Ligand SMILES: Nc1ncnc2c1ncn2[C@@H]1O[C@H](COP(=O)(O)OP(=O)(O)OP(=O)(O)O)[C@@H](O)[C@H]1O
């Protein structure tokens with residue numbers, strides 16, 4: 001963990017803003033959906049054991065929007081894969097609604113960065129796939145699929161195949177497909193990481209709108225500070241090697257969110273605080289690059 005002295009302290013906005021105080025007072029009364037207890041994951045590799053996660057503890061409240069952020073290799077994907085039941089911990093446990101997670105289940109929806117739609121199925125059939133597999137009738141799953149496709153704004157494309165969709169549309173379909181199973185928690189691993197900045201912002205705004213209207217809790221992994229502050233109620237900051245909890249931050253940014261907030265003091269202070277946690281100021285190198293001049297000294301550019 002970084003030495004505390006090097007990290008800009010985040011002002012307690014609850015003291016400054018009664019609205020933020022009230023929001024978090026209400027928030028803390030919500031029941032816990034997901035509990036992560038003393039979680040550890042050690043991988044065996046040819047170079048010896050790799051501790052991806054060590055003694056990770058946190059919980060997520062009902063209908064919380066939580067982002068996980070941390071440097072590359074700090075175990076974010078390992079964590080979300082364990083929560084999804086696609087990997088297992090070597091110590092500790094995960095409880096969803098008080099019950100241990102022992103494998104994949106329809107109570108957890110996943111959206112990955114890579115496009116994971118079935119390429120041979122249309123948008124509608126992709127969304128119908130999970131519920132039909134779970135035994136829902138074709139008529140019922142078609143009706144529900146239309147509902148979710150409409151919610152993500154893709155009604156005109158329900159009969160399109162994934163290759164006919166843009167990156168953003170593929171991720172909208174992936175969100176509809178995950179929500180069609182009506183999960184308790186939506187687990188998202190850098191879902192907008194491959195999108196251009198403008199599409200990414202549209203997707204973030206749409207996701208917030210969906211989350212406001214649907215009974216679902218979201219755990220969202222990102223390496224983008226701005227995305228984390230824009231989306232979250234709380235932000236879990238992880239350290240790397242081994243992956244450990246550095247801090248759980250309560251975002252002081254009021255809801256509903258909009259792009260103008262990105263320049264507000266509380267937004268910038270939160271962003272800077274996380275930046276300092278991930279890259280403490282004293283760890284940054286001041287050593288200039290050793291560059292050999294290969295141009296005419298008179299031919300100077302600035
Ligand atoms: N199957 C595996 N076998 C061995 N080591 C692994 C395995 N999976 C992950 N690791 C190691 O565990 C650590 C955490 O990896 P992980 O992919 O969870 O990090 P991440 O935070 O998601 O990184 P990124 O931000 O680059 O996506 C890394 O050191 C990685 O090399």
Ligand SMILES: [Mg+2]
Nearest residue numbers: 076077078189
């Ligand atoms: Mg990852």
